[in-house]
Amino acid sequence: MANEIIDQSTDIRKGEELDVAGLSSYLDDHLAGFSGDLAVEQFPRGFSNLTYLLRRRGQELVLRRPPFGADIKSGHDMGREFRVLAKLVAVYPKLPKALVYCEDAAVIGAPFYLMERVQGVILRDRPPKGVHLSAELMRNLSRAAIDNLVELHQVDYESVGLSDLGRPEGYIERQVTGWCKRYENARTDDIVELDEVMKWLSDNMPATSATSLIHNDYKYDNLVLDPTDLTKIIAVLDWEMATLGDPLMDLGTTLAYWLEKGDPDECTFGLTRLPGNFNRQEVIEHYMQTSGTEIRNPLFYLCFGLFKLAVIIQQIYARYKQGHTHDARFADLIWVVRACARLATTALEKDRIYELSR
Secondary structure (H helix, E strand, C coil): CCHHHHHCCCCCCCCCCCCCCHHHHHHHHHCCCCCCCCCCEEEECCCCCCCEEEEEEEEEEEEECCCCCCCCCCCCHHHHHHHHHHHHHHCCCCCCEEEEECCCCCCCCCEEEEEEECCCCEEEEEEECCCCCCCCHHHHHHHHHHHHHHHHHHHHHHHHCCCCCCCCCHHHHHHHHHHHHHHHHHHHCCCCCHHHHHHHHHHCCCCCCCCCCEEECHHHHHHHEECCCEEEEECCCCCCCCCCCCCEEEEEHHHHHHCCCCCCCCCCCCCCCCCCCHHHHHHHHHHHHHHHCCCCCCCHHHHHHHHHHHHHHHHHHHHHCCCCCHHHCHHHHHHHHHHHHHHHHHHHHHHCCCCCCC
């Protein structure tokens, strides 16, 4: 059963194929011991950087590259993501091992990097086939996920040479104004609720709580779980947005993904709706207890997380509308944007972060 529930790759989506011949030649020159006929498949679920499985004579590696049609000059920095993985592992070992970075776009059409494949279970928007996710299991996984986030926020990033990863001074203000600008640049529809959230965030920015390494996309489906114990986290994936900043802003992103029963159906960010999971208030309370950090304004961090998530999805939807990608999954993303906006405005109206459907 353990092997059957491990996250699997599938056929490559049309339009996202790689130059197998060029990649094979590059691997021959830059990765000793990984030889033979090359087979390439794709991990199909992500919405940002693309992830592929490479197989040669029974060996497996993972390749990450920017999405087709994305502006790789202003984002999707493969070299930066590779550097984070390569350095961070010394103080935070729950990472796939970074192997090779290629900045030559001529090889497959964009910069990319290679890393080891971590075999494990990833909980996405539905339980793996044949797996019973009991209330007790989900309770323990909730606890483990937040404990692990606290651990990540407490790593000594300076000791591994990552003190230049971001600009923590003025982080909250820069994030609010930056995501507002990104939304305006990607806007396709008029969504009154998002305009209201933008104004509220600009008017209610708290002081910075601390500075730490932050992941910026921490959620269940970026956690690789031990197939023999689904409450044990063996790796954290997708470090493309990692930086230095306020850890409570990172927690806010996690809160945005942490859906509860009764939240909008359009939001399918994971399995936190299942019985046994912490609700969002319990997430806050456990984070405070574990980290020793006081959180005075959780409403701000949730609303920021929902707004940022809405903007990220809006950017993907805008690329689809402009014809830069033909992935059919993107056609209805505007409804997810609207749902995030609706959830944020409901939280503001009720002045709380949890049980918003009551």
